[in-house]
Structure formats: structure tokens, C-alpha cells
Amino acid sequence: MVFVNFKSITQPLGIMRVMAAIVSCMCFSLVASVKPDASPYWGWCIFTWVFCFFFTLIILILEFTNVSTKVPFAWEDFTAAFAILASVLCLFASILYPTFFTCNTCYRQIGASVVSWICFALYVAQVVLIHLRSTGQNSGFLSTPPGIMKMLESFFTFLIFLSLEVSQYSGSPALNWCVAVYSLCFIFAIAITFLTLGNLTVYFPFSFEKFAIVYNVLAALMYITAMVIWPLYSFHNNKRPVDCGRLCSWDKLVMITVMTIFNSIVYTLDAIYSILLVFFLSNE
Template structure:
């Protein structure tokens, strides 16, 4: 059995996982290039997926260069926290891009070379997500966590990653402003998603950079307040969003067939009714994550 690495072995860790980043770079680059070569045929979902793969490629390349040149000490925070946190997000976003791109775009393409490229891009996106997941799992399995502090190795850290990720997917659907601009109650829901995302990101930054001492109150109290407010806000969004999107009395569309864009099956995007349903489901998922987070901190407080 291999021995667990300790703090002095950081350079060995970087050397081992740099070789995992080579297939990460290759997979994201190929996925990006295949969709970019489709021109206007890639559609809105293709543009979104392409931006995901391009961003992952750039950030992975920067991390690889920093570690290869041993420039970690130039950053004003403990470097280890950044690549492992990024790997968690990259695994999630590449996997989500693979799923969304395939079910909302690829399946509607006719049998032609563009469809073959889209399928290949989806496959390479899946491969990238697997290698990012291997990086996360590998560090967790091999590293002696008693010697370092890493926020995403804790339950609240993982919950924050998932909360911000789900919120990011919600924002992707909300890029279609026709979903909510016609109704103040729905605009309130968008404000809820934004406020809660900012609070979660703030909590993550404080822990990742170990800035808890800057707070005017104990960090545990801050966490309880910071998580209680989003829970209450998300409850209001979980009530208002389905109410004004799917109830005829409030101007909503209760049935999928009432949406013209769903009836004709647009090739390059989800229909509007499907986007509304997706936001409602994601709201419920994020509320469950927030409640789990709140229970954890309440237990710690007691």
C-alpha cells in the first residue's frame, strides 16, 4: 500500500498531477476546436459549451504553468486551495456541458458531419470531466489532510461548491430574460439567486484565503446568519417561481403544449417552458443543499 503524502511533498504532488492535466488540456482543447469549426451551425448551446471548454483549457494551462515554474509563492493565498477548488468546479461544469449539449442540441442535428463533430466534442468533454474528477479524488486519497487546511475537503466546503455551481447553471438559463422581465415577482427570484450566490462566494473566499479573522463576529455566527438568510430567500423563490411560471391565474403556462417553441422543437436551444421547469428544479435542489448546510452549522453551534 502506498504511504500518504505529507506537507513537504507538495512538489511531488504537483509533479504527479501535472501529468493528469495534460489529458485535461488535450480534451478541452479538442472539444472547443470541434465546436468552433462548426461555425454558425453550433447554435446558442454550442457557444455556451464552447466557452466552458475554452475557460477550462485556459485556467488549467495557467495552473500547469504556475506549478511547472514553481511560482506558487507569488500568490497572496495558499496555492493548494486554488487548483483543488478549480478541479471540483471544472469536473462539474464539463460534465454539465456534456449533458446539456447532448440533450438540447446534438440529438436534434441531422445525420451529417456537423453531428459527428458535436458527438465527438461531447465525448471529449466527458473525458475532461473524468480527468478533473480523478485529480480531485486522487488528491483526497493520497494527501495527508492533517497537515494542511483545504476548505473543499470539508462538508461545508463541498456544499458551497455545489451551491455556487447550481446557481451558475440557473444563471445560464436566466440569460433568457424573457423568462422573468414581464413579472416583478420573477425579477425578485432572480435577485434572490444573485444575492445568495454572492453570499456563498463571499463565504468561500473568506475560508479559502483564511480571512475569517477580518470579520467583526465569530465565523460560526457569521456562517449561521449567512446560511439562514439564503434558506429563507430560496423558500420565497421556490414558491414564487412555479406560481408565476406555471399557474394560469398568475399569467403562467401550466402545460408544455401551450409553449409554441416546445411544439415545434427548436434545434439550437431548450424551449422556454423547459427552461422555466429547469430553473424550478434547480431552485429546489439548491434549497436542499442550503438546508443541509444550515443543519451542519446549527449542529456545530450547539
């Protein structure tokens, strides 16, 4: 028998989730009501709002029916991680969409942009409320600093892949190196995340924590080289075309550069934190 939990939708956190579901639905409905755009950024924004709506609705249903108490993983960790991820997704969608797809007379697009910022605020509020009502149990990986940084690393890399075009790096060994850095670091970040979530790190014949430190340091160094090489070779004798318009391949080069810088910072922080965690904080 399924027992319903009305408190899950009448408490502040539940109300925020209901509002987030409604607002995210409004976002993709407004955007879907206008002519689709072939840009991958348009598709990314739509994906963001649909993703947020779908998982928020799932969380609401599972908590309302008390099924969330029977899931085989840390529910609080999952909801905290989702709220953090949704906040980041909505933040970038709120920046990308109005930057590339709105105009002075595009009222539905402007409305979607405004509503997206509201959606972002609602998910940030959820993050705050989840941490305020924390039960004090050990946090799962995704809601810890290393887990959050792994999510950010994967997210920024995904935006890089979204912006990459073969013509941007073909024929250039230096830019091919950058693409290799993006790919390798993305694969390892995903692998480490799943290994940690599945508690599979205990089966390693060596210290997984020290392996993670070595990886994080190498990844940070590799990304720093990419942060220097990508703009140096991409923009050498390559000014923005006059006929570029609102969005063209040159703009994607800028996006890749910015995301590379962001990821370099996150990977560096990840490396520093992992060193502190293993060699200093764990001994206290």
C-alpha cells in the first residue's frame, strides 16, 4: 500500500519544487512555441528545462508517495546533487538563451529568459533549504566538494563538446591536443564519479585516493596547457567575421575558450582539495 505524504509538497522545500516544476515547464513551453533553431545551444537550453522539469516532477512524486524512503541510495544526497546541478544548468541556460536567441521584439523568448532566471533562483533556494534541513548524516559523494567539482568538470566539458566542430581543430596538432585533453579528462571524471557512487573503489589493489590525487594534478596541468594553447592557436589571425551575425563558428571558439578557463580553475581546485583532504584533513 502506498501512503501519501502531503507534507512533502506543503513544506518550504516542497513548495519550491512545485514552483520549479511549473516554471521549468513554462520555460520550455515558451521556447517550443517559437520557431526551432538549429544551434546546439538552443537544443541545450531546451534540454536543460525539460531535464529540470522531469526530475523535479519525479522527486515530487517519489516523496509524495513515500517511495523515496525505499530507494537503495542516499535520497538526500541525490536531491542535493540534483538541485546543485539544476542550478548550474539553469544559470547557463539563462545566460546562453537571451544572448543568442532573443531580440527586442521576441516577446516569448524574452519571457522564457526571465522565467529561466526565476527557475535558477528556485533551484538555488532548494540547495540552501536542503543544506539547512540536513539530518546530519554523512553526505554522499555528489553533495561533497569533490562530487560537486566532478559534476562541474563534466558539465563544462559537455558544453565544450557542444561547441566543437571538426573544422576548428583539424590539421592542427596543438588544437588536437586540446581536444584530447577535453576527452580524456571527461572520461576519467565520469569514471571516477561512477566508481565512487558504486562504492567500487574498495576493490582497487592500490589507494584510490592517491590515484585520484595523481589524476587531478595531471588533469589540472593538462587543462592549463589547453587554456593557453586553445585561444593562442584558435584566434591567431582569426578575427570575428563581419558576417558572423548573432552566432557563428567564431563564437563557439569563444565559448570553448571560456569553458576551458572555467574547467582549468575547477580542476585546479579539485587537485588542491584532494591533496588537502588526503594528506592534511584526514590526519586531524
